[in-house]
Amino acid sequence: AELWDGVPLAPPDSIFKLTASYKADTNEKKVNLGVGAYRDDNNRPWVLPVVKKATKILLNDENLDHEYLPITGLPEFTAGAAKLILGPNSRGITEGRAVSVQTISGTGANHLGALFLSRFYGWNGAPKVYLSNPTWANHHAIFKNVGIEPVDYPYYDPKTIGLDFNGFIGALQAATPRSVFLLHACAHNPTGVDPTEEQWKTIASVMLEKGHYAFFDCAYQGFASGDLDRDAWAVRYFVEQGVALLVCQSFAKNAGLYGERVGALHVVAPTKEAADRVRSQLSVLQRSEISNPPSHGARLIALILNNGELFEAWKADVRTMAGRIIEMRKELRRLLTDELHTPGNWNHIVEQIGMFSFTGLNAAQSKTMVEKAHIYMTGNGRISMAGLNRQNVGYVAASLDAVVR
């Protein structure tokens, strides 16, 4: 047999394939509503003004070197990142129970968290993780890669194009005690449907009662409401309530640092002594995989998080991005409802929050949007609202109207 004969041909990743197809498309009407990456009103990637400021500061820093970072990353980055998501006065931080490790963006945090659980969590039988149905395209592969079997929990209700809250709670109650549930902290991907604060409180109380573990994935802090603290509410509430948890954090979207791969994993342990042991094992795992993380993006975020003026400027930039997306939600819903009188109810376009909208289009309709209208979107009906702008929103609305009629 030839070397690698046993290697099967894997299918291309759905989201990255969409981006490649969009780039290859020569039709001047093409619109990219695929990858969850922010674009300004001229459909250009947006380098946040605050990131430009921080970059200049770095470039003028005579002492800047290219030495290794510690295995757990740049300390002024991880400390700032922990405060950002857990809250500046979090008991997890003040009691020394929060373990923070800089990772290769949000994906790296998901991976390291999953790898750690696969090795050290007290599993009831075969390792498994409950993932929302639907969830981010990459979640299943991340957990399978470390030997944790993904299992779906009900999350989205196609009838209401909203949250299947009863199904979700039912799954929490039916699962064996101390099961691991992945929770989207805010701006659920792909549905844009988040639990209300009241619903989060019920979810937390059932998880406490059952001893479940909350594996939070937070890739869009600031993108849902435009307010960094509001979007961290669920995570902070769960820490306060004493739910066992970890949080995966990404700065790809809210800082526009997609390709710099800036993220962190925060594990909140029950005691400081446990935290020290968890940190030591996370370091062993990180060392064998990447040894230590890249410095550039972490330095930018550390400057922004630890300098009052830059932090305020960043909050303004986050509000700009969230604000433009919310404007596009309103405009798309207005066109469909008031101008085109498109069949169906389109209120979910404005009720959903964050980067994405789950349109309710089925696979065939989504396919038609790509093939006929050159509007690139995922097969599950998800559109990235950041791909909309004043120039193309009319064309997208007309195309949506055509496929649903």
Ligand SMILES: Cc1[nH+]cc(COP(=O)(O)O)c(CN[C@@H](CCC(=O)O)C(=O)O)c1O
């Ligand atoms: C829920 C979630 N978690 C983690 C990540 C990882 O992000 P990063 O920090 O870059 O590793 C993403 C990005 N998902 C959007 C971007 C492309 C991708 O799939 O990755 C998306 O769904 O379009 C998420 O949507």
